[in-house]
Amino acid sequence: MDRTESLPAQTRPPGVAAEDPGSVLLPGHDVPLGRYTTVRRLLPQRARRMVGAWCFVDHFGPDDVAQRPGMEVPPHPHTGLQTVTWLLDGEIVHRDSLGNVQPIRPGQLNVMTSGHGIAHSERSPVSHPPLMHGVQLWVALPDPARAGAAGFAHHADLPRWRSGDWEHTLLVGELAGEASPAVVHTPLLGVQLAAHGPAPATPRLRPRFEYALLAMSGRARVDGVSLEPGALLYLGTGRDRLELTAEPGSRLMLLGGEPFDEPLVMWWNFVGRSHEEVATARADWMAGRDRFGRVTDDPAPPLPAPELPTVRLKARDRRGDLHG
Numbered sequence: 001m002d003r004t005e006s007l008p009a010q011t012r013p014p015g016v017a018a019e020d021p022g023s024v025l026l027p028g029h030d031v032p033l034g035r036y037t038t039v040r041r042l043l044p045q046r047a048r049r050m051v052g053a054w055c056f057v058d059h060f061g062p063d064d065v066a067q068r069p070g071m072e073v074p075p076h077p078h079t080g081l082q083t084v085t086w087l088l089d090g091e092i093v094h095r096d097s098l099g100n101v102q103p104i105r106p107g108q109l110n111v112m113t114s115g116h117g118i119a120h121s122e123r124s125p126v127s128h129p130p131l132m133h134g135v136q137l138w139v140a141l142p143d144p145a146r147a148g149a150a151g152f153a154h155h156a157d158l159p160r161w162r163s164g165d166w167e168h169t170l171l172v173g174e175l176a177g178e179a180s181p182a183v184v185h186t187p188l189l190g191v192q193l194a195a196h197g198p199a200p201a202t203p204r205l206r207p208r209f210e211y212a213l214l215a216m217s218g219r220a221r222v223d224g225v226s227l228e229p230g231a232l233l234y235l236g237t238g239r240d241r242l243e244l245t246a247e248p249g250s251r252l253m254l255l256g257g258e259p260f261d262e263p264l265v266m267w268w269n270f271v272g273r274s275h276e277e278v279a280t281a282r283a284d285w286m287a288g289r290d291r292f293g294r295v296t297d298d299p300a301p302p303l304p305a306p307e308l309p310t311v312r313l314k315a316r317d318r319r320g321d322l323h324g
Contacts, residue, residue: 023223024048026212026232033060034073034122037132042214042232044266050318051212051234052257053186055081055266056138059216059230062089063132070124070132075295076303077285078114080146080271082139084182084190085110085122086171088216088251090132096120097293100152109155109171111182115141117281117291118150121298135216135253137190140264140271145185155181165197165248173256175203189256195220195246202243203254211235211242211256218250227252263315263323268305275313282308 024047028040039058043050060071071092085092087106094102094110097119104110112120124132140146159170159178170180172190180190189209193201195218205211212234213220215227222244227233235242237259246252265272272278282305284291295302315323 023225023236024234025225025227026234028059028230028232031058033058034071036065036069037063037071037073039136040230044320046320048212048234048318049264049316049320050140050260051210051255052188053140053142053184053260054137054188054190054212054255054257055140055260055264055271056136057214057232057255058136059214060135061131061133062217064130065090065124065128065132066130070128071122072124073122074300074303075119075121075298076269077117077119077281077292077305078112078269079117079281080141081114082141082184083110083112083114084137084139084172085134086137086192086253087134089129090134091125091128092122092134093125094120094122094152095295095297096152097295098150098152099296101297102152102154104154107158107169109158109182111153111155113141113145113151113183115146115148115150117284117293119292119295119302121295121300123298133217135214137255138271139184139186139188140260140262141185142260142262146271153182164201165195165199166201167194167196168192168203169194186260187258189254191254193244193246193252193254195248195250195252197248198245200243200245202241204241205239205256207238207240208258209256210237210259211239211254213242213244214253214255216251216253218247218252220244220246220250220252260318263317265313265315267308267313273315278313279308
């Protein structure tokens, strides 16, 4: 069951406009991913479904995998989304039905665009580092990108800069005059903030964006709220700046984007707009149709889809309200 906690009313911090709904702490819950990895799922939750077009946030580790296989996720499908993978420790090899075979290591970014359909697997190599720690994020695709062609991009070089005691690494979007090479289809921001000293970070924000802050390691404090590792603090809209502090060595992920107003049906690995659309995607995957292709470089059998629920899947908006 999703666990959520609404924080008490606070004095509005500087830089926050009156329309800001207030902060909500989302501690997440554990979900097994493959045979050997457990992730903390932070989005979607009952209290908050999305942050901009970010519709899915999994944080995993840090885990000791020195004597274990590490990540082992066999071939599986996706529709209607982009996957954004970021590692703090470890190594994963991405294989997909377009023929890409790409290792990802800390400081590098993988962005896979499913479009109408793609399949991929994610595995640690046989010889891998002793620690595994990272995040995988999903971005909901708007029309017409969600019906378009699949694609994959690996970015080994990303914009990085130091501001005071903080190092910034820009994964997605634009910040402080820098722009990420990653292609996205709605206005988004994803930036890692690494604390090297006690001084606060004060990034400039876009008031029309909504934001959330994920503590990946270390402890942070923002708006008078303490943020422990593995928790996501939803920050709302209407901010033109943010002031946060963290203990040295902390690594945080700031996510943001223009509110995504299309109601979504999210089920298993599919992001659609209706029950029928998701049911068709499931049937195509189970029948082995050409829509998803095959991950030919991975000998493991494809992951079967679970049975659809007996009730009709309904679309939910970013606040979790039902539609249809």
